[in-house]
Each structure stands twice: as structure tokens, then as C-alpha cells.
Amino acid sequence: MKPVWKWILSIIAFLLLAAAGATWYLTAHWKPILETKIKELVMQSSDSLYTLSYDDLDLNITLGHITIKNLKITPDTAVYRQLEQAKKAADNRYAIGVKLFKVNGVKIRDIIFNKELSVKSIKLDQPDFNIVNTYHAYNDTISNEPKKSFYEKMKDNLQAIAVEDIYLDSINMKYTQVQQGVKQDYTLRKVNLHVQDILVDSLSSADSSRFYHTKMIAISIPGFEYITPDKFYKASFQELKINTKTRDILLTKVIYRPTMSKPAFYRLKKQATSYIELAFDTLRMDNFDFRSLLNNKAIASRKTLLKGGKVSIYSDKHYPKFPIVKVGVSPHQQLLKVKTLLRLDTILVKNLDLAYTEMSGKFHREGTISFNDMEGVLTNVTNDSAALAKDKWMRSKLAAKVMNQGLLQANFGFDMTSKNGYHTYSGSISPMPATAFNTIIRPLLNVELSSGQIQKVRFDMQGTDYRNWGDFVFDYSGLKINLLKKPGDDDSKKSMKIVSYLVNQFFVNESNPDDKGIHHVAKVNYQRVPEHTFLKTVWQSLLAGIKQCVGLSKEREDKLMGAADTAKSTISSTKEKTKTAAEKTEKFIKGIFKKDKKVDKEDSK
Known part of the structure; x- marks a missing residue:
């Protein structure tokens, strides 16, 4: 090797050592x-x-x-x-x-x-x-x-x-x-x-x-799991993803359910409260305003998606109920009381199943009504006074299969600035067999619809905290009712057939329009029971429309009650058991199609 290369290598080695020393x-x-x-x-x-x-x-x-x-x-x-x-x-x-x-x-x-x-x-x-x-x-x-x-x-x-x-x-x-x-x-x-x-x-x-x-x-x-302070419920999700760049929040497998079985739940609650189970496959919030969350602790999203899942509500009527006044605490009114500022422009609901099940305290059986494949949209879901000043209406438009058969379409509108909870609801049900409702009628009322075809249901209603009113159309054909024997009482079976015949002959129209061609259209004016929830009040107002459409106006109901007394006397002369059944029939009529002793008065909206 020539000396010049030795010099070059020596210089490089020195520089490396110097750099290492400087670094040290x-x-x-x-x-x-x-x-x-x-x-x-x-x-x-x-x-x-x-x-x-x-x-x-x-x-x-x-x-x-x-x-x-x-x-x-x-x-x-x-x-x-x-x-x-x-x-x-x-x-x-x-x-x-x-x-x-x-x-x-x-x-x-x-x-x-x-x-x-x-x-x-x-x-x-x-x-x-x-x-x-x-x-x-x-x-x-x-x-x-x-x-x-x-x-x-x-x-x-x-x-x-x-x-x-x-x-x-x-x-x-x-x-x-x-x-x-x-x-x-x-x-x-x-x-x-x-x-x-x-x-x-x-x-x-x-x-x-x-x-x-x-x-x-x-x-x-x-994953996450949270147990409520009272230890009755737990909430969990499978995964949560948040991205401030794409401005979205994604929750999967969201569950809210009791921590214990139904018997244990009711033993501790000691009252006929609801046993609620919620399960959603996907909860997604798009265009989420993270800045509002940081600065004002507000939850604001342009679009929220609730996709796939089940809502199950169960009530056991064996336990006592402690009624409280529900006026002013409807869902939309409760939203206004939430301390967190909420502003959800649009909520989309897809593929949701809703079921309500009740255990009868009298007949010891479970009855269920279901709404399947629910889809719809809710808009302007907010308690923000600034947003409500621009648009005071919160709206929902939902569709579902009742008992997995007839198509129910329902539209709700809530005036969020109303002092007395003014709201509207309208909708319709497509043709379906009336017998589909036996899954809830038979276990809870000990009566069944032996036949009948619903042709059309249409309603257009308004409501406040104190009454509901509007038009109700219920067209049907071939309606027949069977009163059933009391569970365990085989001796009353024959007499129930006789009383069922009398009910079908005297108490209900077989069809609407009826056999005389008269089309019964209901004009509902329902006075709210203060202890009833918002949804129960909606149901009772629709039930009032059904009563009118099947021919049970107040005048006719009074007349038919007299006919029931006559029928009871006639049957009692032949068989004591049939007399007992007729008395039960009268109680059934007064219980299901209960008369209002006071005439409804008009209330201001």
C-alpha cells in the first residue's frame, strides 16, 4: 500500500474518532x-x-x-x-x-x-x-x-x-x-x-x-363495561373508534341490560317496573363537532346511525305498581331537561326490532307485541335553544312490521317550545290478519280473535299533556271474538262459547263498513289519565278510535250493556255456570271497552 493511502486512512480514522469524541x-x-x-x-x-x-x-x-x-x-x-x-x-x-x-x-x-x-x-x-x-x-x-x-x-x-x-x-x-x-x-x-x-x-x-x-x-x-351505581344495569361495547380528522365516532355491539335475571330483578325492585334490554350492532356519529365537545361539553353531530339490534321491554304485573303523575315528563320534554347540550341533526334507524312483553298478574301468562325491521329517521333532535329558535319541531318518521306482518308507518312531530307538550302523530297500517294480535290479547285478556282481516288503519292525531284528539279510520271484515275459559276451569268451556256468540251478535260489528253499509269513522277526544306514560296515552287514544269504529259509541255501549243484562238473565235460568260466565262477560266488556261516565270536555291546545 502506498504511503498516500495510509495518510488518507489515518485522516479518516482521526475524523471519526474526533466526531465520536465530540458526540460523547x-x-x-x-x-x-x-x-x-x-x-x-x-x-x-x-x-x-x-x-x-x-x-x-x-x-x-x-x-x-x-x-x-x-x-x-x-x-x-x-x-x-x-x-x-x-x-x-x-x-x-x-x-x-x-x-x-x-x-x-x-x-x-x-x-x-x-x-x-x-x-x-x-x-x-x-x-x-x-x-x-x-x-x-x-x-x-x-x-x-x-x-x-x-x-x-x-x-x-x-x-x-x-x-x-x-x-x-x-x-x-x-x-x-x-x-x-x-x-x-x-x-x-x-x-x-x-x-x-x-x-x-x-x-x-x-x-x-x-x-x-x-x-x-x-x-x-x-372494549368497556360499566355498572350503574344501583347495580341493576350494566352498559358495554365491543369497540369504540374516534377520529377527529374524519370527524366520526363508531361504537360496535353496544349493550345495556340488567345485571341479573328477571326473578331476581323483581324480587329486589318489589314493583311492576320495566325490565329493559338494549342491544345495537352499530352506533355511528358522522360530522361530529369535537370542538363543541371540548369548548362547551356539547354533543353535536350532523348524522347519527343506529343500525341492527333489539329493544326488549318486559313488565311483570304480579308486583304492585306505584303510579306517579307523568304529565310533563314525556320523552321530548325530558330531552329539554338534559343538562348536556345535545344537537343531533339527523338520526337514521335501520333494522331494529322492538318487543314489549307483559306477564299477566291475573292469568299468569306472558303476552308479547312486536315491531320488526324498524327503519326511519328522526330530525332536529336537540335541546339547544338557539337551534329551536330556527326550527321548533323535532320530527320522526318510522316504519315497522307489526307482529312481523302488517306495515306500520308512523310520523310524530313535537313542538319543543310548547308549554303544554303539544305534539302530533299520524300514520297507517297495511292489510294484515287480526288474529296476529292474539299473541298479546290471549295471554293478557283471556280472549282471542278467532277470525278477522284488517283492511286499513289510518290516524291523524294531535295531543297535549292533557288530552289527545283527531280522526281514526279502522276498516276490517269477518271479525269474531272468542272468550276463553279461565285457566284450569274446564267446566266453563261450553258456557264461554255461548257468551262468545252473544258478544259477537250484540257487542261488535263484524265488519266496517258494517252489514248496513255504514262506514264508522272515529272522532277521538281522549282525556289523558295523568298517571299514564306518553306511549300509553297514545295507545289509549287509538283504542278509543277502535272502539268507535267497531260500533261502540257511548250511546250504543249503554244500550248493549242493557242487552248484556237481558242475555245474562236468560242464560241464568238454564244454567248457573252460564250465569257466572255472563257476569264475566259483562266485566270483560266494562274492562276492555270501559265507558266514560263523564263527557269529555274540550281543552285548549
């Missing part, structure tokens, strides 16, 4: 400077509430890498108490632990000389977050002191922060809520978080394309 020197001397700056930044930006500690910090200036082991950010409880006394403490305080904290592509010189932090990526492996929430009433009030932004708190140390990507993998999070000294914990595990393109400087807070200084926050939560 800078790393050794800049490391304590960097440590001090980071700790000062944490202290100053948190008003001395938080301190930072770790086991080891590995700094490579040449590559711009920083690795921290067992990083911890810890709140000072004494400082927090001082902030509480000064009424400056935030509701949330945090304790953070990270096993391995990695920063890539950081320019150390820019931090020291230019007060700018530019980072390519930050990754946290298996971080633990403990969040304690303590409610402070003063945080709900408007402070006269201007609130400092994050940039204002850090600008003495840094003029800008720019980070391309932040990854938090397998986060374990514990949220503790403290209310009146009582603690309740919520836990999330294996959460993944990706934050993209962070910029904090003097102008970034005004950038409308950013959410909290970021271009994107993507969160994936694999």
Missing part, C-alpha cells in the same frame, strides 16, 4: 441541561402541580434520539390543595407512568438556542394513566381572569412545538370520579392512540383545520 462530550454535557429544561417546562406549564422523574435518560444528539425509562409525572397533592383553596384547581388531575418513552428526530440545538422543539415521532409503550376527577362548582362559572393557553404557559421556555406523530400503544387508564366523598372507578385497557401533526405556536390555536393543535387524533378502545 456533547451528550455528557448537554444531558443535564436537557434534563433541567424538561423538568422546568413541566413545572412552569402546570403551575408547579406536576413533577417529572425517571430512572434513566439516553440521549443521542447525532441521531436526535431520546429514550427514557420508567418515566413518571406525579401530581403534588399539597399544591393541588392550595389550588383548591384559591379556587384555581382543575377538576381533573393526572398521574402518568410510562415504561419506555422514545423520541426520534429531535433537534436538541433548536431547543437550547432557538426555543423550538421539532420532533419526528414520539412513542409511549404501555403507558398507565390515572385520572382523578373532583367536581368544583367554580369551574362551571365564568372567570373574570383570562385563561392562559398552553402556548402562553410555555412561551418563556419554548416558542414552538412541532411533532409529526405520537403513538401510545396498549394504554391502561383508570378514571376515578369523586362526588361528595364517594369514589367510583372506571377502567380502560389496551387502548391505542395515534396523534398526527401537532403544532403549538402563536398562531396554531386560531387554525380552524386543527383540533386542539392537531390535524388528527385517532383512538381505538377494544
Whole structure:
């Protein structure tokens, strides 16, 4: 080898050794400077509430890498108490632990000389977050002191922060809520978080394309379960995905159901309350306003999709009922009382099954009515006074198969500004066999429809907190009713056939139009029972229309009650058992087609 090459190799070796030595020197001397700056930044930006500690910090200036082991950010409880006394403490305080904290592509010189932090990526492996929430009433009030932004708190140390990507993998999070000294914990595990393109400087807070200084926050939560404080219900979901860039929220397999069986539930409740089970395949919110959520704690979305699932409501009438006045607490009125600001422009419902089941306290059997494959749309679902000033109507348009047969179409309109709960509802049912309703009539009323075909149902109603009124059309043919023997009473079977014949002959029209060609159209004016719920009131008003259409006007009902008394006397002269059955028939008529002793009075809307 010629000497010139030896010189060249010697020079290269010297330069490499010099670079390595310089790197070592800078790393050794800049490391304590960097440590001090980071700790000062944490202290100053948190008003001395938080301190930072770790086991080891590995700094490579040449590559711009920083690795921290067992990083911890810890709140000072004494400082927090001082902030509480000064009424400056935030509701949330945090304790953070990270096993391995990695920063890539950081320019150390820019931090020291230019007060700018530019980072390519930050990754946290298996971080633990403990969040304690303590409610402070003063945080709900408007402070006269201007609130400092994050940039204002850090600008003495840094003029800008720019980070391309932040990854938090397998986060374990514990949220503790403290209310009146009582603690309740919520836990999330294996959460993944990706934050993209962070910029904090003097102008970034005004950038409308950013959410909290970021271009994107993507969160994936694999599962969650929450048990209500009374321990009767639990809520859960399979997965939650949030993306601030695409502005959507996705929940899958959302479930809300009791924590115990029906017998155990009612033994503890000791009253005939509802046993509710909800299960939805998909709940999706598009064009979600994350900025309103952050600034005003408002839930606002242009479109919400509720797709696939079941709603099951069960009631056991063996248990006592403690009626309370339900006036003023209809669903739309309850929405106005929700403290959280809600603004959902459109809610789409697809492929939803709804079923109501009741256990009869008298006949000890379960009756069910179902609405299958429900689809529809709800609009202007809001309690926002500004939105209601522009459009006061919340509307819904729904369609479903009744008993999986006839098509029910129903439209509701709610005047959200009305002082007396004014609303409208209209709709129709397509042709279907009347016998389909035996699944609820037979177990609960001990009567069945032996035949009958519903040709058309149409209604156009209005309502307030106190009465419902409107037009009701119910066209049918071949309607026959069978009164059934009491369960276990085989001796009454024959007499029930006789009484069923009398009911069909004297109490109901076999068809509408009837055999004389008269078409009965109902004019409903139903006085609300204050203890009835909104939906029960709607049903009772429609039932009043059915009564009129089958021929049971008040005058005719009085007349037919007299006919029933005559029939009862005639039958009793032949058989005592038939007399008993006739008495039951009269009670049935008075119970199902109950007469109003008072004439309905017109109420103002």
C-alpha cells in the first residue's frame, strides 16, 4: 500500500474518532441541561402541580434520539390543595407512568438556542394513566381572569412545538370520579392512540383545520363495561373508534341490560317496573363537532346511525305498581331537561326490532307485541335553544312490521317550545290478519280473535299533556271474538262459547263498513289519565278510535250493556255456570271497552 493511502486512512480514522469524541462530550454535557429544561417546562406549564422523574435518560444528539425509562409525572397533592383553596384547581388531575418513552428526530440545538422543539415521532409503550376527577362548582362559572393557553404557559421556555406523530400503544387508564366523598372507578385497557401533526405556536390555536393543535387524533378502545351505581344495569361495547380528522365516532355491539335475571330483578325492585334490554350492532356519529365537545361539553353531530339490534321491554304485573303523575315528563320534554347540550341533526334507524312483553298478574301468562325491521329517521333532535329558535319541531318518521306482518308507518312531530307538550302523530297500517294480535290479547285478556282481516288503519292525531284528539279510520271484515275459559276451569268451556256468540251478535260489528253499509269513522277526544306514560296515552287514544269504529259509541255501549243484562238473565235460568260466565262477560266488556261516565270536555291546545 502506498504511503498516500495510509495518510488518507489515518485522516479518516482521526475524523471519526474526533466526531465520536465530540458526540460523547456533547451528550455528557448537554444531558443535564436537557434534563433541567424538561423538568422546568413541566413545572412552569402546570403551575408547579406536576413533577417529572425517571430512572434513566439516553440521549443521542447525532441521531436526535431520546429514550427514557420508567418515566413518571406525579401530581403534588399539597399544591393541588392550595389550588383548591384559591379556587384555581382543575377538576381533573393526572398521574402518568410510562415504561419506555422514545423520541426520534429531535433537534436538541433548536431547543437550547432557538426555543423550538421539532420532533419526528414520539412513542409511549404501555403507558398507565390515572385520572382523578373532583367536581368544583367554580369551574362551571365564568372567570373574570383570562385563561392562559398552553402556548402562553410555555412561551418563556419554548416558542414552538412541532411533532409529526405520537403513538401510545396498549394504554391502561383508570378514571376515578369523586362526588361528595364517594369514589367510583372506571377502567380502560389496551387502548391505542395515534396523534398526527401537532403544532403549538402563536398562531396554531386560531387554525380552524386543527383540533386542539392537531390535524388528527385517532383512538381505538377494544372494549368497556360499566355498572350503574344501583347495580341493576350494566352498559358495554365491543369497540369504540374516534377520529377527529374524519370527524366520526363508531361504537360496535353496544349493550345495556340488567345485571341479573328477571326473578331476581323483581324480587329486589318489589314493583311492576320495566325490565329493559338494549342491544345495537352499530352506533355511528358522522360530522361530529369535537370542538363543541371540548369548548362547551356539547354533543353535536350532523348524522347519527343506529343500525341492527333489539329493544326488549318486559313488565311483570304480579308486583304492585306505584303510579306517579307523568304529565310533563314525556320523552321530548325530558330531552329539554338534559343538562348536556345535545344537537343531533339527523338520526337514521335501520333494522331494529322492538318487543314489549307483559306477564299477566291475573292469568299468569306472558303476552308479547312486536315491531320488526324498524327503519326511519328522526330530525332536529336537540335541546339547544338557539337551534329551536330556527326550527321548533323535532320530527320522526318510522316504519315497522307489526307482529312481523302488517306495515306500520308512523310520523310524530313535537313542538319543543310548547308549554303544554303539544305534539302530533299520524300514520297507517297495511292489510294484515287480526288474529296476529292474539299473541298479546290471549295471554293478557283471556280472549282471542278467532277470525278477522284488517283492511286499513289510518290516524291523524294531535295531543297535549292533557288530552289527545283527531280522526281514526279502522276498516276490517269477518271479525269474531272468542272468550276463553279461565285457566284450569274446564267446566266453563261450553258456557264461554255461548257468551262468545252473544258478544259477537250484540257487542261488535263484524265488519266496517258494517252489514248496513255504514262506514264508522272515529272522532277521538281522549282525556289523558295523568298517571299514564306518553306511549300509553297514545295507545289509549287509538283504542278509543277502535272502539268507535267497531260500533261502540257511548250511546250504543249503554244500550248493549242493557242487552248484556237481558242475555245474562236468560242464560241464568238454564244454567248457573252460564250465569257466572255472563257476569264475566259483562266485566270483560266494562274492562276492555270501559265507558266514560263523564263527557269529555274540550281543552285548549
